[in-house]
Amino acid sequence: MTMPTVPSNGNEAAERLASMADVTASDGALRRFLHGLPGVDTVGLEARAAMLGTRSIKTTAKAYAIDLAISMIDLTTLEGADTPGKVRALCAKGVNPDPIDRTTPKVAAICVYPDMAATAAEALKGSGVKVASVATAFPAGRAALPVKLADTRDAVAAGADEIDMVIDRGAFLSGHYLSVFEEIKAVKDACRREDGSAARLKVIFETGELSTYDNIRRASWLGMLAGADFIKTSTGKVAVNATPANTLLMLEAVRDFRATTGVQVGVKPAGGIRTTKDALKFLVLVNETVGEEWLTNTWFRFGASSLLNDLLMQRQKLSTGRYSGPDYVTVD
Numbered sequence: 001m002t003m004p005t006v007p008s009n010g011n012e013a014a015e016r017l018a019s020m021a022d023v024t025a026s027d028g029a030l031r032r033f034l035h036g037l038p039g040v041d042t043v044g045l046e047a048r049a050a051m052l053g054t055r056s057i058k059t060t061a062k063a064y065a066i067d068l069a070i071s072m073i074d075l076t077t078l079e080g081a082d083t084p085g086k087v088r089a090l091c092a093k094g095v096n097p098d099p100i101d102r103t104t105p106k107v108a109a110i111c112v113y114p115d116m117a118a119t120a121a122e123a124l125k126g127s128g129v130k131v132a133s134v135a136t137a138f139p140a141g142r143a144a145l146p147v148k149l150a151d152t153r154d155a156v157a158a159g160a161d162e163i164d165m166v167i168d169r170g171a172f173l174s175g176h177y178l179s180v181f182e183e184i185k186a187v188k189d190a191c192r193r194e195d196g197s198a199a200r201l202k203v204i205f206e207t208g209e210l211s212t213y214d215n216i217r218r219a220s221w222l223g224m225l226a227g228a229d230f231i232k233t234s235t236g237k238v239a240v241n242a243t244p245a246n247t248l249l250m251l252e253a254v255r256d257f258r259a260t261t262g263v264q265v266g267v268k269p270a271g272g273i274r275t276t277k278d279a280l281k282f283l284v285l286v287n288e289t290v291g292e293e294w295l296t297n298t299w300f301r302f303g304a305s306s307l308l309n310d311l312l313m314q315r316q317k318l319s320t321g322r323y324s325g326p327d328y329v330t331v332d
Helices: 009-020 027-035 042-052 059-071 086-096 113-124 145-157 169-173 177-190 213-226 244-261 276-289 307-320
Strands: 071-075 109-112 129-133 162-168 200-204 230-232 264-267 302-304
Touching: 027 177, 027 213, 042 244, 042 276, 059 200, 059 276, 059 307, 071 086, 071 145, 071 307, 086 109, 086 113, 109 113, 109 162, 113 129, 113 145, 145 162, 145 177, 169 177, 169 213, 177 200, 177 213, 213 230, 213 244, 244 264, 244 276, 276 307, 302 307
Parallel strands: 071 109, 071 302, 109 129, 129 162, 162 200, 200 230, 230 264
Antiparallel strands: none
16 A cells, blocks of 8 residues: 655564555455544533633744744635736745744745645745645545546646645545545556655545544545545535644544654644734644654644734734734735
């Protein structure tokens, strides 16, 4: 089976990965494993997420956390009205979020549709900001596998450093776990370039459509077993997107997956995270659940379009003591 990059854990990690191969050897074996995962205590999960959300962050730590959150943003435009000009403007903002304060960190990536990946790649060349592209018939995922793979290959060929794919929720909810597993593996293979390098793969579950926390836990393990470099909550295109509770559950899953296999996988909550207060709550979740190793944009991202503006206004408030009006930041 295909796995994400293994941190430097040596032969022990490779042996632990190999020992998991039997889990995905058949549909029955995979179903037994996924349904054998511990059930989620809904009350306990939501209570812990709410409790961690009450943690206060003092001024010095808050300034650090705001900069960290900015550096973790996948600044996103996924609209039918997207134009090359809009994408170039968004790239410029991602590279230099605050033109009057050049100490402001860059965002992690600019996330666009595949047909805009080349435009973003050209605009971001040499900046260090990644190009992320949604693929696999985003957001519904209702397309034949060859179409999804072509979508992925086109984005990678156009310069995408990262691919955000959606799983087939219909297949997952019907219990066809091996089908979903094989599709993720195939997309992972499609992320490879001719030179042997590969775009990193973020696997989107659309948690708002999975109905139960048990399903979110199963989807998390399924995605990681299939080779996800990141697991991602949502497309941002449905009513229920990232929440503290579903993100906490996914953080617990990546923690347990690394303890079992030695492989570290990232987490990306997306959709509905609009304010600095929201972002800081999620950073507390990361710190308290998986620790400092995940507090980097290599392993944690925010999928957002409007969050950056609020972070910039709060950042200026900390440095000047004054709140800025909405005209301080650009309207994307």
